[in-house]
Amino acid sequence: MSKNILQLDSLRHSYRMGQNTLEILKGVNFTLEPGEWCCIFGASGSGKTTLLNLIGGLERPESGRIIICDENLAAMSRRKAAAFRAKNLGFVFQSYHLLPELTILENVAIAGAVARKNFTDAKKNARMLLEKMGLGKRISHRPAELSGGEQQRAAIARSLINDPVLLLADEPTGNLDPDTGNEILRLFQELREEHPERTILMITHNHDIADLASRCVDLKNGILCKR
Ligand SMILES: Nc1ncnc2c1ncn2[C@@H]1O[C@H](COP(=O)(O)OP(=O)(O)O)[C@@H](O)[C@H]1O
Ligand SMILES: [Mg+2]
Numbered sequence: 001m002s003k004n005i006l007q008l009d010s011l012r013h014s015y016r017m018g019q020n021t022l023e024i025l026k027g028v029n030f031t032l033e034p035g036e037w038c039c040i041f042g043a044s045g046s047g048k049t050t051l052l053n054l055i056g057g058l059e060r061p062e063s064g065r066i067i068i069c070d071e072n073l074a075a076m077s078r079r080k081a082a083a084f085r086a087k088n089l090g091f092v093f094q095s096y097h098l099l100p101e102l103t104i105l106e107n108v109a110i111a112g113a114v115a116r117k118n119f120t121d122a123k124k125n126a127r128m129l130l131e132k133m134g135l136g137k138r139i140s141h142r143p144a145e146l147s148g149g150e151q152q153r154a155a156i157a158r159s160l161i162n163d164p165v166l167l168l169a170d171e172p173t174g175n176l177d178p179d180t181g182n183e184i185l186r187l188f189q190e191l192r193e194e195h196p197e198r199t200i201l202m203i204t205h206n207h208d209i210a211d212l213a214s215r216c217v218d219l220k221n222g223i224l225c226k227r
Contacts, residue, residue: 002070005166005199006032006055008224011064013050024050026222028064032166037192037200039209041227042219048203051219052170055201056089057081069165086115090159092169096151098143104130104154105139112161122161129157133187149180156187169202185209 011028014021024047032038042048053059055066057073066073068088073081098107105126112122130139133153135146143151152172159167169188173181189212192200202213210216216227 002067003033004031004067005034005036005069006030006201007065007067008055009065009067011051011054011066012062013047013054013059014062023222025054025061028222028224030217030224032199032201034165034199035196036215037188037202037213038215038217039213040201040203040217040219040224041205042203046219047222048219049170051224052168052201052203055166056091056168057085083115086111087162088165090162090164090167092152092155092159092167092172094171094174096143096148096155096175098151098155098158100143103140103142104135104146104157107143107154108158108161111158115162117162125161126157129160130154133157147180148176149183152176152184153187156184156191160191165199167198167200169200169204171203171205173204173206181206182208185212188212 008028008030011025013025014023028051040048050059054061061074064074071084073084076084098104102110105123108126108130109119109122112125113119127139130136133156135150135153138146138150143154146154173184176184185206188200192198217224218227
């Protein structure tokens with residue numbers, strides 16, 4: 001057993017645009033240990049979202065290995081990767097990505113059902129998480145009836161429903177005003193204090209976070225390097 005939650009080996013990815021190949025990731029090597037809260041900084045267009053989507057199994061790398069808890073996600077079939085993702089990973093996005101037709105309770109519970117949890121149990125669990133996020137009175141609201149900060153708290157509840165070992169967040173405060181953004185960061189901090197073993201990998205432009213995170217890295221010229 002490796003002591004790492006995440007290990008990236010020579011991870012490469014490019015996009016083909018007609019005749020041109022856009023090389024985005026040029027051999028990323030990186031490891032994360034349990035309990036780390038690591039922030040990724042980098043210029044817009046440097047490939048941060050691409051990297052997180054690969055780690056989350058939303059896209060497949062051109063080459064390289066993505067080892068999460070000793071399993072190579074990059075070599076799994078799509079079906080296996082989807083099940084692995086649902087069981088082990090949580091996602092928080094800049095623009096929340098809640099399903100507009102569903103209540104926030106359903107949004108959170110469905111993420112539990114995707115991981116083959118019983119829907120009644122998932123709903124119970126979802127309600128508990130939403131209460132913890134301060135949304136206990138809003139569970140039957142649809143996302144459009146909530147503020148940005150509230151939607152993001154619902155999305156965080158969703159990311160936690162399967163008790164993930166690795167939480168991936170792509171600019172989670174990017175669409176929020178500074179005060180609301182800081183509230184969301186404090187929430188991540190509380191979650192971490194409550195579950196010190198859970199690992200967080202977060203893309204951000206917020207430099208205040210350096211005080212909270214355990215490590216900061218830069219994505220530059222297609223590789224991850226120390227800040
Ligand atoms: N599906 C895609 N097809 C072609 N180019 C893409 C695709 N996704 C992202 N890109 C390009 O890859 C580069 C990195 O994008 P992205 O990972 O979103 O960067 P960041 O999150 O750091 O802003 C950008 O130049 C972007 O235009
Ligand atoms: Mg991005």
